[in-house]
Amino acid sequence: MTALFALATSLLWGLADFGGGLLTRRIPALTVVVVSQLLAVAVLGTVVLATGAWTEAGPQLWYAVGAGVVGPAAMLAFYKALALGPMGVVSPLGSLGVVVPVSVGLLVGDRPGLVQFAGIGVAVLGVLLAGGPELRGAPVQRQAVLLTLVAAFGFGSVMALIAEASTTVTGLFLALFVQRVTNVLVGGGALYASVRRGGRALPEGGAGVIRAALPALAFVGLADVAANGTYAVAAQQGPVTVAAVLASLYPVVTALAAYALLKERLRAVQAAGAGLALVGTVLLATG
Numbered sequence: 135m136t137a138l139f140a141l142a143t144s145l146l147w148g149l150a151d152f153g154g155g156l157l158t159r160r161i162p163a164l165t166v167v168v169v170s171q172l173l174a175v176a177v178l179g180t181v182v183l184a185t186g187a188w189t190e191a192g193p194q195l196w197y198a199v200g201a202g203v204v205g206p207a208a209m210l211a212f213y214k215a216l217a218l219g220p221m222g223v224v225s226p227l228g229s230l231g232v233v234v235p236v237s238v239g240l241l242v243g244d245r246p247g248l249v250q251f252a253g254i255g256v257a258v259l260g261v262l263l264a265g266g267p268e269l270r271g272a273p274v275q276r277q278a279v280l281l282t283l284v285a286a287f288g289f290g291s292v293m294a295l296i297a298e299a300s301t302t303v304t305g306l307f308l309a310l311f312v313q314r315v316t317n318v319l320v321g322g323g324a325l326y327a328s329v330r331r332g333g334r335a336l337p338e339g340g341a342g343v344i345r346a347a348l349p350a351l352a353f354v355g356l357a358d359v360a361a362n363g364t365y366a367v368a369a370q371q372g373p374v375t376v377a378a379v380l381a382s383l384y385p386v387v388t389a390l391a392a393y394a395l396l397k398e399r400l401r402a403v404q405a406a407g408a409g410l411a412l413v414g415t416v417l418l419a420t421g
Contacts, residue, residue: 149353
């Protein structure tokens, strides 16, 4: 069950990243984040009311608040790093966030077998290669590397925090709701600050472009929510080390979606990375 839910997480995160990437070609990135999360808040709020999940409020929700603060900050750092580029370096480095939940799992007592340890190494290497790392070419700015590592630490921290935010299904609904509300507050504050500095909140074409994109924005927001939920379940089923690595295969999904839907050709290094990620998945699931 851990492998199943963790792989579902990677599928959902990969598709959400793919959809978000397409949307930011037409709509400012911060606006994509805020609107997609607002739509997710509306859906989750309905679920919380319908299930009575608010009755499970407790101190563990501070983990959800922490995830809600760290998530947008990590995303902003990642977008800035991508802008500085080159993307072929930044994108795979962002996947190193898996080190955080894996380390947490080892600290709390997870002890994967030899085959699973091999699977972890192979899968992480596959994820890094699937991003198409640029080993030669344009120099990498120190600021881009620093921002990417900050983003990676943030992404990994969100995984670790959300896994601790609940112990029941209804509690998970409440935790995800609190996380998304915090996301909107933090992202909305960042968007306001950006506009005050002269940035744009609306795309060229105005609010009509956003209205037309609402179904896609809802998909991105809800897929991200669902991914957080399936990861929390996978981590609770344990072991966390296996769940974290399998959930971090989402860059492979994004690359394959771009290949299938946008006809983007996979570079040899990306194809090799996807193959290694698959091998690592098999080792983790069968070890």
